[in-house]
Amino acid sequence: LLDGFNITDPLTGRFDTRLSIDGVRAIEVDSGRYSADTGKGSAGAVRIRTLMGDDRWRPAATNFIPGIENRKGFLLANWTPRATLAGPLRRGRLWLSAAADARYDLHVVDDLPAGQDRTSSWRTSNLLRLQANLTPAHILTASWLWGDWRAPRNGLSLLDPLETTVDRASRQNFLSVKDQLYPGRGALLELGYAATRAFARESPQGRDLYVFTPEGRRGNYFLDARRRSSRDQWLANLFVPLRTHQLQAGLDLDRLTYYQKADRHPYEFYRADLTRSRRVDFSGPNVLHRHNFEASFYLQDRWKPLPSLLVEAGLRADWDQIVRHTPLSPRLSLSFSPPGHDNTKFAAGFGLFPDAPNLRVLSRHLDQYTLARYYGDDGETLRSSPLPTYYHLDDRNLRLPVYRNLSMGFEQLLPAGFHARVEYLRKRGRDGFTFVNTLTAPHPEFEALYELRNARRDLYDSLEVTVRKTFRRQSQFLASYTRSRALSNAVVDV
Secondary structure (H helix, E strand, O other): OEOOEOOOOOOOOOOOOOOOHHHEEEEEEEOOOOOOOOOOOOOOEEEEEEOOOOOOOEEEEEOOOOOEEEOOOEEEOOEOOEEEEEEEEEOOOEEEEEEEEEEEEEEEOOOOOOOOOEEEEEEEEEEEEEEEEEEOOEEEEEEEEEEEEEEEEEOOOOOOOHHHOEEEEEEEEEEEEEEEEEEEOOEEEEEEEEEEEEEEEEEEOOOOOEEEEOOEEEOOOOEEEEEEEEEEEEEEEEEEEEOOEEEEEEEEEEEEEEEEEEEEOOEEEEOOOOOEEEEEEEEOOOEEEEEEEEEEEEEEEEEEEEOOEEEEEEEEEEEEOOOOOOOEEEEEEEEEOOOOOOOEEEEEEEEEEEOOOOOOHHHHHHOOEEEEEEEOOOOOOEOOOOEEEEEEOOHHHOOOOEEEEEEEEEEEEOHHHOEEEEEEEEEEEEEEEEEEEOOOOOOOOOOEEEEEEEEEEEEEEEEEEEEEEEEOOOEEEEEEEEEEEEEEOOOOOO
C-alpha cells in the first residue's frame, strides 16, 4: 500500500514498483497480525507512507558520481543516483515534494567473446506529491508515481548467447487523489481514487527457430509480446472514536483490465547427438482481453478496556466478479502488559486472510495452445500426430484461496536499553489456485488437459528471535535469527 492505495501489479499481484527511498517517510511490514482494513493478501502487508514538503525548501542529491571498473577494459559500474526537492508553493497552504531515482546495472559474461559479452539495464522513477490544506479540517493530497525499466539483451549468459536474448521494457504510472475531512469530535472521513496503468514489452532479436540443446540455447527466443494492465481503485474510510473504542469502517472497489498480444514461433529440442527430439508449435488467437471487478467491505473496532490491554476485532468481506465467491474474514488480536510489568508485553492474533486472484492465471485459457511433435531416433520420423495442450477453467467451481494465520509474540525491555522480541507465526492455506492435468495416463490425442482448481495446500511455520538497541537516537544495533519451514503440494507453475 502506498499512502493507503494498492500499488501491486494489476496483472500478477507482485510488488514490482520502484520508489526512491528518499521519498519514504515510514515503512510498516506486518507478516502475522494485521487488521481487517488491510486488503487481500495472506503473506503480509507493506504500508509505505511518503514524505511531504513543509514551509522550507529542501533540495538534496545522492550518488551522482558513478564508479569505474577495470573488467575486460574500463567500464561504467553499477550506478544509483537520487535527487529530492520539497518545499512550499504557498506557505501554510500548499506544499510540493518530488523524489527521483535511477539505477544502472551492467552484466558482463567473462567467458563470451568481446562485443557479445555484456548487457545493461536502466530503471528510473519519480514520485511527485502535492498537499493542499483547504481548511484546517479539509486536506487534499495528490500523487503521481511513474517508473520505467529498459533491459536490452536481457538473459545473456554462457549458455544463452546474444542471439537468444530478449529486449525487455516496462513502465508504470500511478495517479492518486485523496480527500480527508474532519467533521469534529475526533472523526475522520477519507475518500480516495487511484489509477494504475502498466505496460510490458518483450521482443526477441529475430524470428529464427529457437533451439534447446545440451550445450545451451540457439536461435531467437520464441515469444514477442505486449501486455497492458490497469487498476482503478475507489476507497472510503470512516474513523469514529467512542471513549474506549475506535470504530472504523471502509469500502474498497477495484476494476482491473488485462490486454495481451503475443506473437510466437516454434521451438525445438535436440539430443546430445544433435538429432531432433521434439518440436512445439502454437495455434489459436494471439490476442486476449480480460477484466475483473472486486469489492471489499470491512468493520473494525479497537477497544481498550484496561490501560494495559488492547483488543482489536474486525470482519472483512471480499467479492470477486470472476470467482464469485465471498469469503468472510474475521480477525482478532490483542496485546497485554501484566500489571506492574510495564516493560513486558504479550501479543497474539488469529485471522482468515484471502488471496487476491491472479488475473494472468485466470486468463491462461484464453491464450494460445501448444502442439507437440515427437521424433524418432533419426530426428525426422514422427512418432505420433501433433498433440495439443489445452487449459480450462470453470468460474463457477472456483473459490478464493484462504489462509488461517495464527501469531504469538513476547517483548521484553532488558537492562542497558536492550529490547528483545520472540515471535511465532503459523499459516495454513487451502483452496489455492493450481492447474491440474486431468489426464491420468498417456493419451493418443492430447499432450495434457490442464484445469484450474482449488487444489493447492500450503503450510508455513516460523520462530523469530530479535534483540536490538538504539544508541543516542541515531544508531541502532540489531541481531535476529529466524527458523522457518514451508511446505506445499503445488509449487511449480506448469
